Amino acid sequence: MKEKKEEILKAHAYRRAIKVFEEDQKISDDDFEFILEVGRRSPSSFGWEPWKFIVVQNKELREKLSEPSWGAQKQLASASHFVILLARKGDEMRVGSEYLKYKSQEVDKLPADIEEMKLKFFGNFMDNEFDLTDDRKIFDWACKQVYLPFANMMTAAAQIGIDSCPIEGFDRTKVEEILVDEGIVDMNKLGVAAMVAFGYRKEDSPFPQSRFPMEEIVEWVK
Template sequence: MTHAKIQEALEWRYATKKFDSTKKISAQDWKTLTDSLTLAPSSYGIQPWKFLVIENPAVREQLKPVSWGQTQVTDASHYVVFLYKETMDEAFVQKYINRIAEVRGAPLEALDGYKEMMVNNLVKAPEEKIRVWSQRQAYIAMGFLLETAALLKIDATPMEGFDPAAYDKILGLEGTGWKSVATVALGYRHSEDSYQNLKKVRFADEALIEYVK
């Protein structure tokens, strides 16, 4: 993909306010979008996140009132709720270590040092610190999803305007150790969404980017 195509996609995307509910994302495109989530980077590579794809229309209708009535919840082709791991425990670290050994064919004992480092830095850290850290990790994955969608010319709206506690209750997350932190609606803009015609407003490069030499 050329630099010009990437620039065009970045200029084209916007936080879609009104989706065309009749247009659906193809299975091939959706697989690429989910790849952007599963391949997103995270600290230690441990992926303290989950992504709930809400396909049930009735559940989406339940979520809409606690999302301040935003129509993207029900009208978008796909609706993803980003979850973060509230606390880190040794069992989760071991699960990740086992996965490393499986994928790379490494003996478990060779990973003892890496496991110990994660236990010391994550499991033994204050719970509030881990909550904040885990939430930040989820936003890294969101960024990958948003840019991938733009490159595919699929509209996406990142959303924080909802009641997380209500989401957790509706989605059966209470007591699971996972909590909702943000959502992304994906699909195709409605022709009546006037926001698509507005010029993108950003500060100039020199106001945002500084070079330390």
């Protein structure tokens, strides 16, 4: 157990937001499937999994995405694998939507009475407890869910010696226009939440990892 804890903490200490990757060093199919599988198995509120992952390996598409993605230009050019994480929009996440029906009935295979109870609880959660009462609020909430697999994939990658970089530096509207023009995503159902690049670092960061000390971020109430 002690060795496992040390291994996990070592992976977190190792991870950096890498700007430039070794272009000739590629992640194996098996390793990247592992990273995606960790993302797929991540938790989400109510278990709705309101996400989709687009793995962009096409060079021409990466070049198109580079212009509106000011925070990803070096990564788009050099990363072994580049992922756009999408979150589901308002109509997809409202009670009665085809997506929630599909998830409940076909994926989770819930009995009808359990599905009805779950949707009732979720509807109350949306309307009365979390104020998910308009499209933007629902999309922002879905984006929060996306950050669970987002983080898990980067941690899993670090544990097997693969580098990554989380990215929010992009013009969402322009990126979404490119994805629509390419026929990749229906933006009536999904929107871009974040991006993440994977590969092997070209060089170590000259700056040590810094974090607030534990006593500044944790307060115990006993």
